Amino acid sequence: MTRDTDYALRALCFIAGCKGKIVSVSKLVRVLKVPQPFLRKLLQILSKKGILKSYKGNSGGFLLNNDPGNIFLVDLIKIFQGPFILNECFLKKHPCPNIKRCILRKKITRIEEYVLKKLKGITVSCLLKGD
């Protein structure tokens, strides 16, 4: 997890906790103690991606666009870090010329699938409730 994902997740959890009240970036910054312009950028991205709904103007801010149970950690990871992959080597350039490595690829892929399955079980609401 990069800091993007981390900050975004914390922000979403906090917003979710404010049940329905519009939350501004400045409010979030005060609570989470993260750099303001950076967090702003992140929230704008989440807004574009449809995870947050934004309200402009005085006393504007952000609101969840979905149920907290429908906001998955994996989605945040995808947005800020691209598709979830443990071993990128193969994708960067050519597939590895060494057949032996393909055995590794299979093993890694199997692990990846497991992790992905587990990650898909993590939502904003389950972090709030502590399931």
Add this chain to the structure above:
Amino acid sequence: MTRDTDYALRALCFIAGCKGKIVSVSKLVRVLKVPQPFLRKLLQILSKKGILKSYKGNSGGFLLNNDPGNIFLVDLIKIFQGPFILNECFLKKHPCPNIKRCILRKKITRIEEYVLKKLKGITVSCLLKGD
């Protein structure tokens, strides 16, 4: 996996395949088609870490210092990428002030443990043999 780990693993597999013959970097470079000075650096590190044994002088090179079954992918990852961690945020600075996140930490840690267990089953020899 970073390219360090990737190159190193390929080199180790090749050396293991040369059963007992000393292998020079130039030989490896010809086979694996990776940049020579970079690979040299990597092998020097592996040598320092006791994974390879080095032979200086003309017709020198490297040899495995252990059985291929005792060279674990996790060790390479540790050497080139530091300890295996999916979520570094917590360790970089302070632990997260938000209690909610600690639930996440627990979940991530559990996933990490699983992955680590699986990775510990991957050795150079099992990649060669294809177990």
Add this chain to the structure above:
DNA sequence: GTATAATGATACCATAATTGTATCATTTGT
């Protein structure tokens, strides 16, 4: 016994990704 081909050690460099900052325009509630 010298040339050659290898590693040891180490410092440096280039590029890309990450982690931000800054600014101006636009919207909207008071």
Add this chain to the structure above:
DNA sequence: ACAAATGATACAATTATGGTATCATTATAC
């Protein structure tokens, strides 16, 4: 109209990654 918010976007600093270059040292082959 003003203040306080987001939208859009360009720029900048820092760090990690991937890679070079160089000089010294060692040992084998001839």
